[in-house]
Amino acid sequence: MKIFKITINSILLFAAIATVLPGCKKLLGLERQKNYDYQKKTLDPNINMSAKEFLLKRADGTPEAPNDTVFRWMKKGLDYCGFDLSEYEKQGRTFIFLHNDAVRGFNSSGVMDKGLFFTFPIVVLDGSGNPVINPTTGLPQTRPATQWEDYSKQTVKNFFLYLIGEGIFNYYDLGADSKSLQSLLPPNSVTTKESLLGYWDPSLPGFNAAGGNGFDPQGKFTLRIQNNADIAPIVFNERSNSRSIGFVATNGVIHVYGTALYPSK
Known part of the structure; x- marks a missing residue:
């Protein structure tokens, strides 16, 4: 009987506290719970703009998002080599974008x-x-690049031509086996030797x-x-995992990488 009495007193004590403190009502489940319906949402991959517009928007920022400049260094390279940005408006292509990293x-x-400037010094x-050998x-001594101008314009232009593939290959168009894409880079293109890329x-x-x-x-x-446990990135040339993938532009698909890309299979 003594145990039963203590239990009853404890219940009465908690009930008294619950009438004073709303937080305790929630704790004891005495307050009516609100219903929250789970709403499943799928992120829309459609960016409703061309690859060129997406590049410029996130290279220079916008009044709404002035700090969104993740493609700034990619744009710097394109500007330096005089790349024709209309290539990012043409239909039916797979575009490889470079995050600043x-x-x-x-x-x-x-x-x-890390990054191109470090990998190809x-x-x-x-x-x-x-060259100082x-x-x-037997290889030349090197230093990391600090600007696109450290490389020849032709090498930079060829590098960006290599990052545009013919045909649209999104996540669901690929599998565990490597798919070879023809890029805009002409076959048998050769890089200059101001950097270690010329020795690759x-x-x-x-x-x-x-x-x-x-x-x-x-030029492929x-x-x-x-297939990883948590994520399933798109691997570029068997070396580099994507940072984000599947941006569906009005003229193709965009995959973004945050590590240096080797321009050969």
Whole structure:
């Protein structure tokens, strides 16, 4: 009986508190609960604009989103080489976009440790304009690029031509096996040798002390789905996972990358 009495007193005490504190009503479930209907929403991949408009909007920002400049460094490269932006308005294409991190990425200490400028650094020249060679590797000594102007205009232009594929290949058009796309880059294009990209040999693949073409000899790149536990990125040339994918433009599809892209299969 003593145990029963304590239990009754406890219940009365909690009920008294609940009448004073609304929060306790919620805790005890005495307050009528509001009904919240779960509404399933699917993000609309349609951006209702051309790839060119999407690029410019998120390179320069807008009055509504002035800090949305994730493609600023991609746009800087296009401007430098005089790229014809009408290529981003033509129909039936797969566009590979470069997030700022894909061009120049920094770690938490503010040191550049990723991106195109770091992956394909600039060759160091001696007083006579000749590459300073590392005796161990046989490759030129290098330094990270700091601007697009460190590369030749033709190399930069060819790089961006390589990032536009013929045909539309979105997530549901791809599978676990690599799909080869023809880019706008003409076959047998060769990069100049002001950077380590000029020593990239797609036939190895790797850096070749004798130099390499840099670009895929067929002007093609590959895409495939990587089946992971949590995400399924689109892999570019078997090396780089996408940052975001499937932006459906009025003239094609856009996939965005945040790491350096190697321009060869």
